[in-house]
Amino acid sequence: MKTPRNLVDNNLVKRLKHVDNLTKIVFDAINLPHKKFLMWVVRDLRTITILTSDSILATRIRLDQQQIINYFNNHSTFIIDTLNVKMTMPETTKREKIRTTYQLSEKNVKIISSIAEGIEDDELRESLLRITQK
Helix, strand or coil: CCCHHHHCCCCHHHHHHHHHHHHHHHHHHCCCCCCCCCCEEEEECEEEEEECHHHHHHHHHHHHHHHHHHHHHHHHHCCCCCEEEEEEECHHHHCCCCCCCCCCCHHHHHHHHHHHHHCHHHHHHHHHHHHHHC
């Protein structure tokens, strides 16, 4: 059996590290904190493409486009001529299901208990009685 490390493609790991390094360079160029924003930077020949789901960040990058290109050319081994900004779909937030607990009135407890007494199935009777005890 192969170890998990052997299952990972080394070229993929190198490519992901490359994307991380490019992203750090862009964050440094526009003086933004790395943890606060989410973006990916991909390089193709002399063009970099920045993908982000934050429209405010995309606008900031478009305004500072020439500054980012100059920073790349001065602080990295890449020569960049063009910078593209593309918007991705915003990240959807997972809604947590809110479970509400309902309290039965005394009247409803008596009704359910009387129904449970008339049921022959033991499991169903016990489950109805458990409901009335809560």
